[in-house]
Amino acid sequence: MTEPLLSEISRPGRIGHHLPPSDVPRAEVDRLPPDLLRDRLDLPEVPENEVVRHFVHLSQMNYGVDTGFYPLGSCTMKYNPKMSEEIARWPGFSAIHPYQTETSVQGALRLMYELQQALGEITGLRAVSLQPAAGAHGELTGILMIRAYLESMVGAPRGKVLIPDSAHGTNPATAAMCGYTTVPVRSDDRGNVDLKALKEAIDEDTAALMLTMPNTLGLFDEHMLEISRIVHEAGALMYGDGANLNALLGVARPADLGFDVLHINLHKTFATPHGGGGPGAGVVAAQEFLADYLPVPVVGRKDDGSYAFRYDLSRSIGRVRAFYGNFGVLVRAYVYIRALGAEGLRKVGENAILNANYLRTRLQQAYEVPYPRPCMHEFVITGRRQKALGVRTLDLAKRLIDFGFHPPTVYFPLIVEEAMMIEPTETETKERLDAFAEAMLSIAKEAETEPELVKAAPTTTVVGRLDEVAAARQPRLHW
Amino acid sequence: MDFVPNTDRDREEMLRAIGVDSVDDLLEVVPSRVRHPMLNLPKPLTEMEVLAELRAMAEQNADAYHYSHFLGAGAYHHYAPAAISQLLSRGEFYTSYTPYQPEISQGTLQTMFEFQSLICALTGMDVANASMYDGSTALAEAALMAIAATKRTKVVVSGAVHPEYRAVLATYLQSRGYQMDTSPIRRDEDRIVDDELESLLDENTACCAVQQPDFFGGIRNLEPVARRIHDLGGLLVISSDPTALGILKSPAEWGADIAVGEGQGLGCAMAFGGPYLGLLACRERFVRQMPGRLVGATVDQQGRRGFVLTLQAREQHIRREKATSNICTSEALMAMAATIYLALMGPRGLRQVATLCFDKAHYAAHQIDLLEGFRVLDAGPFFNEFVVQCPGSVAEINRALLQRRIVGGFDLGTAYAGMEDCMLLCATELNTRGQIDELVSALAEIGRGL
Numbered sequence: 001m002t003e004p005l006l007s008e009i010s011r012p013g014r015i016g017h018h019l020p021p022s023d024v025p026r027a028e029v030d031r032l033p034p035d036l037l038r039d040r041l042d043l044p045e046v047p048e049n050e051v052v053r054h055f056v057h058l059s060q061m062n063y064g065v066d067t068g069f070y071p072l073g074s075c076t077m078k079y080n081p082k083m084s085e086e087i088a089r090w091p092g093f094s095a096i097h098p099y100q101t102e103t104s105v106q107g108a109l110r111l112m113y114e115l116q117q118a119l120g121e122i123t124g125l126r127a128v129s130l131q132p133a134a135g136a137h138g139e140l141t142g143i144l145m146i147r148a149y150l151e152s153m154v155g156a157p158r159g160k161v162l163i164p165d166s167a168h169g170t171n172p173a174t175a176a177m178c179g180y181t182t183v184p185v186r187s188d189d190r191g192n193v194d195l196k197a198l199k200e201a202i203d204e205d206t207a208a209l210m211l212t213m214p215n216t217l218g219l220f221d222e223h224m225l226e227i228s229r230i231v232h233e234a235g236a237l238m239y240g241d242g243a244n245l246n247a248l249l250g251v252a253r254p255a256d257l258g259f260d261v262l263h264i265n266l267h268k269t270f271a272t273p274h275g276g277g278g279p280g281a282g283v284v285a286a287q288e289f290l291a292d293y294l295p296v297p298v299v300g301r302k303d304d305g306s307y308a309f310r311y312d313l314s315r316s317i318g319r320v321r322a323f324y325g326n327f328g329v330l331v332r333a334y335v336y337i338r339a340l341g342a343e344g345l346r347k348v349g350e351n352a353i354l355n356a357n358y359l360r361t362r363l364q365q366a367y368e369v370p371y372p373r374p375c376m377h378e379f380v381i382t383g384r385r386q387k388a389l390g391v392r393t394l395d396l397a398k399r400l401i402d403f404g405f406h407p408p409t410v411y412f413p414l415i416v417e418e419a420m421m422i423e424p425t426e427t428e429t430k431e432r433l434d435a436f437a438e439a440m441l442s443i444a445k446e447a448e449t450e451p452e453l454v455k456a457a458p459t460t461t462v463v464g465r466l467d468e469v470a471a472a473r474q475p476r477l478h479w
Numbered sequence: 480m481d482f483v484p485n486t487d488r489d490r491e492e493m494l495r496a497i498g499v500d501s502v503d504d505l506l507e508v509v510p511s512r513v514r515h516p517m518l519n520l521p522k523p524l525t526e527m528e529v530l531a532e533l534r535a536m537a538e539q540n541a542d543a544y545h546y547s548h549f550l551g552a553g554a555y556h557h558y559a560p561a562a563i564s565q566l567l568s569r570g571e572f573y574t575s576y577t578p579y580q581p582e583i584s585q586g587t588l589q590t591m592f593e594f595q596s597l598i599c600a601l602t603g604m605d606v607a608n609a610s611m612y613d614g615s616t617a618l619a620e621a622a623l624m625a626i627a628a629t630k631r632t633k634v635v636v637s638g639a640v641h642p643e644y645r646a647v648l649a650t651y652l653q654s655r656g657y658q659m660d661t662s663p664i665r666r667d668e669d670r671i672v673d674d675e676l677e678s679l680l681d682e683n684t685a686c687c688a689v690q691q692p693d694f695f696g697g698i699r700n701l702e703p704v705a706r707r708i709h710d711l712g713g714l715l716v717i718s719s720d721p722t723a724l725g726i727l728k729s730p731a732e733w734g735a736d737i738a739v740g741e742g743q744g745l746g747c748a749m750a751f752g753g754p755y756l757g758l759l760a761c762r763e764r765f766v767r768q769m770p771g772r773l774v775g776a777t778v779d780q781q782g783r784r785g786f787v788l789t790l791q792a793r794e795q796h797i798r799r800e801k802a803t804s805n806i807c808t809s810e811a812l813m814a815m816a817a818t819i820y821l822a823l824m825g826p827r828g829l830r831q832v833a834t835l836c837f838d839k840a841h842y843a844a845h846q847i848d849l850l851e852g853f854r855v856l857d858a859g860p861f862f863n864e865f866v867v868q869c870p871g872s873v874a875e876i877n878r879a880l881l882q883r884r885i886v887g888g889f890d891l892g893t894a895y896a897g898m899e900d901c902m903l904l905c906a907t908e909l910n911t912r913g914q915i916d917e918l919v920s921a922l923a924e925i926g927r928g929l
Contacts, residue, residue: 007596015827024842029838035702043597043824061583061584062575062585064575067571070576092534096542096750104881111536122520136808137612157654170805252509274573274577279808327751340481342520351483358496358497361498374506430493467779472792
């Protein structure tokens with residue numbers, strides 16, 4: 001059953017929440033000049049009980065990590081510990097104001113400081129800003145830092161940013177927002193950055209290479225250190241898209257791989273919930289030589305052991321948002337790091353890699369694996385073989401829903417035809433992985449024997465495939 | 480502790496299936512000299528230990544349940560009905576991600592559609608997106624939209640816009656070489672004046688950005704600036720406090736082309752500055768320049784109504800470097816909080832909240848203005864924030880208030896020259912008369928001691 005809209009269940013006069021009467025003299029809003037006031041306010045009127053049922057029904061039409069296996073590639077849909085939810089809601093974290101005197105928020109400042117330190121240790125990049133609100137916001141911050149650095153060191157920001165053809169769309173969009181031209185760099189047939197193409201593209205006008213490592217094929221570049229060397233020799237910087245940092249936990253430090261700036265999606269690697277599309281946090285970690293370029297403020301520790309905001313970064317790019325970052329998300333990430341410690345984090349990386357390779361091995365019976373070598377925390381398969389039978393990757397994805405799974409990322413990366421990008425994460429049991437593999441193998445068989453069944457999927461959901469073309473042609477964006 | 484369920488036996492079976500002896504065999508591609516770094520981190524803790532440690536940290540913070548609270552300045556201590564937290568805690572909502580698969584994401588998608596509808600109702604605009612990071616980035620993205628829509632290169636912003644929003648705007652504009660002019664704020668005796676804004680507008684101005692109520696709490700007559708910028712062919716961007724929109728004229732009625740704002744007050748915690756909720760709405764004709772997600776209604780093959788992400792040709796995953804913005808993950812869960820909040824409040828509730836804020840702030844301002852040495856400055860009619868000129872250092876007064884378990888106001892001297900003795904105070908529906916009276920007598924006492 002679809003659920004009516006709030007506007008459809010609204011009835012005049014219904015009340016959803018009662019407010020206390022005023023305990024101060026009425027100030028008479030009506031005495032404000034009438035042309036400052038509004039007369040219409042068309043909000044729905046719904047009693048609390050019906051509001052609750054409405055959203056509970058809506059939640060039943062949703063699928064989260066708590067519902068089941070969610071192998072959405074490059075999104076790291078791992079389990080979100082429940083203790084973090086409880087802790088982040090404590091008044092000591094949720095009911096404090098960003099402008100309180102620093103002495104009255106020492107616990108919050110300490111948490112931020114220690115999180116900066118821990119993320120610096122994990123990545124080897126010691127200059128950390130917790131300010132960016134999401135991954136793309138971190139990219140913006142990092143590229144602006146590179147821009148400002150080049151301006152002050154070589155007198156010009158340079159004009160272009162190199163981006164592998166396997167990169168997330170946010171990378172080129174970010175570079176453009178920062179005033180750069182983007183130059184795509186093709187991948188070679190083993191899924192690496194094509195070194196020849198890189199050398200051809202790079203010159204003294206190159207500001208940075210934006211590189212996701214492992215890349216979006218789930219592969220660790222076989223020439224990783226060589227890439228960093230080439231980029232640095234050209235006087236450019238290495239920007240790391242940390243969307244896939246989960247694979248590197250305890251395995252390798254981005255700093256040791258040659259990255260100068262990296263954004264970290266706390267909502268991916270550090271187990272904070274994705275919220276249906278945010279809030280996330282896109283922490284930026286950089287080499288010490290870029291510390292002065294970080295957005296302000298950062299959290300520092302004073303000689304007396306107390307914590308304080310620092311605004312004294314001489315070359316700061318300024319602010320990228322109001323206040324200090326998505327603090328509620330920072331609390332959850334801190335909790336996660338405290339719980340796991342170094343040994344837990346190492347288990348994360350290793351088991352994420354193990355799970356992905358296991359699943360890859362199981363699926364290659366029925367699906368083509370375009371880059372047949374060990375993967376990191378995720379891998380890409382192609383639905384080419386099934387496409388030849390008239391069944392598209394989109395159909396395979398929709399059919400997975402009928403089997404009770406969230407589909408993987410599909411049609412990305414763009415360099416693989418009919419791509420499915422699968423990231424199981426370390427928090428899944430072998431039984432879940434096996435059940436998913438069985439479903440995928442069954443669907444591959446169905447594609448051969450009953451393709452219509454696959455193409456009609458999903459049939460178990462509250463709505464079937466929706467007409468996206470009509471939605472875009474005649475947009476209906478509100479009730 | 481960790482959340483890795485694999486046992487040694489699982490691992491052995493999996494390794495055997497893969498055909499390798501150890502995970503390290505899978506990692507040969509990682510140069511051995513950088514592989515497996517030692518991480519120097521505090522030792523791991525169990526859930527019980529984590530809770531104890533974090534509780535100690537939480538208790539070092541003066542929270543608004545244990546202190547009376549009079550800070551505003553862009554983050555507000557409003558009441559969030561219990562149903563919000565309960566509903567947001569549904570794992571189906573908060574452990575999902577961007578709704579790329581609409582058939583199993585109708586909960587998120589319909590909520591986003593309802594959110595967009597509610598923001599349209601509140602602002603009077605034609606289209607709202609499904610959220611931005613916060614109010615400051617919403618303002619910056621609105622300016623970039625205006626630049627793209629008008630093909631002009633200058634942005635004029637009122638100095639009475641939140642100082643941090645202006646700082647963010649500057650960050651977003653500077654790398655592309657766009658010009659940003661800010662109107663100066665003057666103090667004229669008891670008045671706070673922003674009277675040079677219109678003179679900064681010209682035919683290269685993409686937009687004029689103002690805040691309503693402004694940073695000092697003042698409600699402005701925006702008609703003259705709206706007329707002027709429109710005469711010049713530029714756009715008007717208004718940043719509003721959505722709570723105030725319970726009673727105040729909407730951005731659309733003022734003539735805004737793009738309406739933005741911070742939605743935190745609609746059911747989201749203060750949380751030391753985030754996660755918050757950027758609001759962005761505009762006139763129909765700018766829809767293809769909008770940043771961020773948009774959800775649209777459509778039907779499935781059987782004619783059942785459903786919701787999908789739409790007009791994605793604006794977005795980075797399709798358009799890459801030609802996208803309207805790089806934004807991807809935004810603040811979906813906070814938008815859901817706001818949707819539930821507005822559904823519970825309805826028109827009557829929101830108006831009541833706004834009226835309570837108005838009444839309490841006016842009561843507080845009136846009482847404080849009577850104190851010797853303190854004076855409420857005139858920034859025009861105000862909503863729930865007002866400027867108090869103090870007889871001494873604001874930082875010192877705030878320290879003294881804190882000792883009395885009161886969180887005082889924002890120190891305007893940190894953001895405006897010539898306002899070193901000024902404090903921006905705020906009252907909401909959560910401030911009782913008793914709290915306000917205590918604040919007033921504390922200020923009287925502190926004032927006498929200065």
